[in-house]
Amino acid sequence: MLTIQNFINGDFVDPISDEWIDNYCPANGFVYGKIPDSNKNDVQNAYLAASKAFSTWSKTTLEERSNILLKISELLEANLEHFAKAESKDNGKPVKLAASIDIPRAASNFRFFAHAITQFSSESHDSIGFNATNYTLRQPLGVVGCISPWNLPLYLFTWKIAPAIAAGNCVVAKPSEITPVTAYLLGDICNAAGLPKGVLNIIHGKGESTGQAIIEHPEIKAISFTGGTSTGAHIARTAAPMFKKLSLELGGKNPNIIFADCDYDDMLNTTVRSSFSNQGQICLCGSRIYVEAKIYEQFKTDFIAKVKALKVGPPNLDDTDIGALVSKPHMEKVLQYINIAKQENGTVLCGGNQVKPENHEQGYYLEPTVIEVSSNLCRVNQEEIFGPVVTVMSFETETEALQLANAVKYGLSATLWTNNLKRCMRFSQELQTGIVWVNTWMIRDLRTPFGGAKASGVGREGGFEALRFFTEPKNVCIKY
């Protein structure tokens, strides 16, 4: 049994209440560890450690901070295999995915912000005629809260922590209770890299208690949150009246719009990835596929053949394409949506069933599922499923495609496949999303603004946007 502890002031400690939560392995459904069921007293201890560290950390030179972040990045890379196996065991994703995407990206997050902070600068404004000059200080906020979800555990956890500490803040952070292990392992790496005690504090526990204690803590100045839209709304209702800064990266229901003039093979291979990578549990997956009518039948035949060839199996096997879903309740939720689709006259073109690999019968496996729908208003086209399920439908005109793509409450990302430059420009202007990919999916340049429109969130992460979020601009006006 793996016992996870809170990381407070550089030490690993049990929860004050001595209460614990079981941690399940999605690949086989067994409990393999326990994690602290932390309460507000643990959060308070973390806050006190962070607050004490802030006066020193906020005054360290940029070079010192940058060097420590680079060291964390190097140590993550040096321990890549260990972290990838731990992430896979905790989340159910294939080890090869964790080793090629999750952990390298976690290392990149630290490396990127180690460099970005040394290039971060602020404006000055010469007030001509007043004999005055203004300049903008960008000061760290103090103690900030970072709360992340289970789908890309270390990847998204570090995407928040790295800019927060690079900008001189101290952090109280909570990973998802469903995937706590790599966040726990990060504590040791931070100590080994020489991160001063208290700069990063990691508290484990349930969203409704541990997370809640962070968002309502009167002295925590900002909350950077990634997770579901309803949790994001709850956080906004709690934290906004306390005037905390908020960055909310929320759910998605992303359209993948395919025109007949696209590069077909490239589109097909990428669409398999954008539909089912990480068991479809990426907020950026394209879960609504709209195909121009003249290639619709061909697309269905070719796409389904490729989807059927994906191998569902234990995440530790090299030939596994689709691992386990993250938890039993989540698998049941996805199965429920497949039933809803059938009740709403959707046609399951492939998949739709649970899979029970040998010796892993209690694991949370589902076949990759493609559902043909005739109405955009059906629930499977409007609600986020966040699993290995995509819908397909055809369209006749560009106007219709755009209308279908935008007719949901979410607005995270969209993918467009076309070789028509004018159409590409029109769609890029008109799509109501924070990200538009044209003839590709998931190329991520960490300098770009990342986030969603509509119910997919408020604020942007990435590059200087993240450093701006984690600093308070102060205008100084000097008359001479």
Ligand code: NDP
């Ligand atoms: P949740 O909203 O359930 O949880 C996210 C985090 O918030 C978890 O750490 C959770 O803790 C915590 N939490 C839950 N309730 C509270 C609360 N009252 N106060 C403070 N924290 C709380 O999301 P999931 O973990 O289920 O993640 C899936 C969702 O995340 C999907 O909707 C997906 O689209 C979205 N997402 C968005 C991304 C984006 O960039 N826009 C990227 C990735 C995912 P616990 O797990 O312990 O309950």
